[in-house]
Amino acid sequence: MQNSSLFCDELLENKLAHKYTGGKNQAGVIDMKNVAIKGKYTPNKKEKFLGKRMPVYRSMWERRFMIYCDRSESILEWDSESIHIPYVSPKDDRWHNYYPDFYIKYKDKNDQIIKALIEIKPHFQRKWDVNVAKWAACQKHCNEQNIEFKVLTERELF
Numbered sequence: 001m002q003n004s005s006l007f008c009d010e011l012l013e014n015k016l017a018h019k020y021t022g023g024k025n026q027a028g029v030i031d032m033k034n035v036a037i038k039g040k041y042t043p044n045k046k047e048k049f050l051g052k053r054m055p056v057y058r059s060m061w062e063r064r065f066m067i068y069c070d071r072s073e074s075i076l077e078w079d080s081e082s083i084h085i086p087y088v089s090p091k092d093d094r095w096h097n098y099y100p101d102f103y104i105k106y107k108d109k110n111d112q113i114i115k116a117l118i119e120i121k122p123h124f125q126r127k128w129d130v131n132v133a134k135w136a137a138c139q140k141h142c143n144e145q146n147i148e149f150k151v152l153t154e155r156e157l158f
Contacts, residue, residue, distance in 0.1 A: 039063065051080060080103075081101060086137065100119050118150050118151075
């Protein structure tokens with residue numbers, strides 16, 4: 001799992017043009033209830049979106065990432081929850097399918113074309129056993145397919 005790249009650098013340079021408006025609790029942790037929403041996003045640049053159905057976001061962070069993918073000239077194509085990756089859940093020791101939040105193909109600042117799978121999660125969920133299992137399976141798949149895998153948290157997005 002790669003934590004930084006030229007793609008993340010672009011996000012960190014505030015090209016998202018959005019700021020987090022939620023609050024923090026007494027411990028200084030971002031209050032997640034201000035982030036949890038669900039809806040369908042209608043891409044403006046339909047030629048960039050690969051899906052056959054309108055993408056569904058399950059958080060404001062995912063929605064903002066969809067807007068970014070739609071507007072950014074460096075994103076050549078994108079899709080939402082379009083790839084499934086089998087993994088064994090530590091909760092029940094059974095096979096399940098993991099659907100990373102996004103597939104993107106983008107051009108980095110050196111004009112290299114990069115394919116990546118993106119997961120958007122709050123930082124505090126990075127160590128959850130089920131997420132670790134999903135992401136290990138995803139990283140293995142990405143290594144085999146020569147695709148980058150990134151987990152973006154509020155630390156990279158905002």
